[in-house]
Amino acid sequence: MRTRPTLSWTPAEDLPPGTTDVEPVAAALRAGGVLVLSGAGISTESGIPDYRGEGGSLSRHTPMTYQEFVGDVRARRRYWARGHLGWRTFGRARPNAGHRAVAAFGRHGLLAGVITQNVDGLHQAAGSEGVVELHGALGRVVCLSCGARCSRRELAGRLEEANAGFEPVAAGLNPDGDADLTDEQVADFRVVPCARCGGVLKPDVVFFGESVPPPRVERCRALVDGASCLLVLGSSLTVMSGLRFVRQAERAGKPVLIVNRDPTRGDRHAATRVALPLGSALGSIADRLGIPVEAPPGGNVRSDSV
Incomplete structure (x- = not known):
């Protein structure tokens, strides 16, 4: 069940500190098979507010x-x-540099898939394929x-x-x-x-208080099983709907990497957390990998397919 969010979440003092070094994420992407789990933080640069970040709704x-x-x-x-x-x-709203970077990683065969907690359709508008819309x-x-x-x-x-x-x-x-x-x-x-x-x-x-359809959850679990590591982008991981996949990856011995400016509920399960804005961090990673981040044909127009 997607639980109703609390108004605040205070991280434990023993959580590992964040870093500004993006090389661990770049190295994981070079190896391929990375599963992306994205949250509201990846869409803030598109003008869609976050729940819990600075000025969160x-x-x-x-x-x-x-x-x-x-x-x-x-x-x-x-x-x-x-x-x-x-x-x-x-x-x-239109995709930003973060969405375009994820799409570029996918086009270059570096990803095992994309799971998003967002309901905005911006990953698909940026050109990502096969996105699992968790909510x-x-x-x-x-x-x-x-x-x-x-x-x-x-x-x-x-x-x-x-x-x-x-x-x-x-x-x-x-x-x-x-x-x-x-x-x-x-x-x-x-x-x-x-x-x-x-x-x-x-x-x-999926409203708060409503369950994510079980087949969708099982599809996400299968993606975690088949991935080399889990890369969390812009999620505080406060609700269990996303955190459970972090815990699954950890239990399976798969590295968990997080890019999120603020501490998250998943930090204790992660090998590293890059504490940088998503757009600049992913753009820097793309540069290291020699991957151009560009808008797809059609000008990032989102479809309303049913």
Whole structure:
């Protein structure tokens, strides 16, 4: 189950310190077979905020839980009003140097795969293939009654039509695409039902309090088993959905390498933690490997495939 995050996490004093030496990560990539596990920190340079980093959204925002969403019509109205406004910004985000570096490592055959905790689709937009979206994708919508899926772009058009003139000013944007709006700002927002059966629509993401589908977890476990090492990029590893793969790798004797500016819950399991911003760190590693980091054809445009 993806548990609701706490407002803060204080690392133990005995955690190993971070380093600015990227060579251990470069060496692992040279050897190949590296499995990437990415978190919100890799997308901050694309304008999508982190939960727990400096200025993280948890200081002002608690994410919607699955139980709230399915059990309270007012909670769903609040979610879709805030999410509709947030999608206008979230949906325009483009991959940054970190996403492009991961895609370049994949194109050069250095990776065993990519698992992301993010729901933004930016790894795929940068050109990474076969990405496992652990928590789903905001670019897709699913009906809780009939299971029909549509793109978020399609739903946005229906919501625009149902809520002409909805132009509130948000206080901020959160990593789940949720804009900060007051109850008064969302009171008159109209939620649209499934176009096929009239059921309740939900973004195709794993809410807090909801379990990651077991087949997806098993696919990730198999990727860990087949990898030479695990490279964690931009995740605090506070929730078990990502930390379990770090623990699995450690139990199997596979090195765990972390690139994250701040301490993480997985540091005690890692061979090293590079305490640098993702974009500059991965760019430096790509330079050492002689791998150009460039935008793929199409200008990093994200698809909303269903």
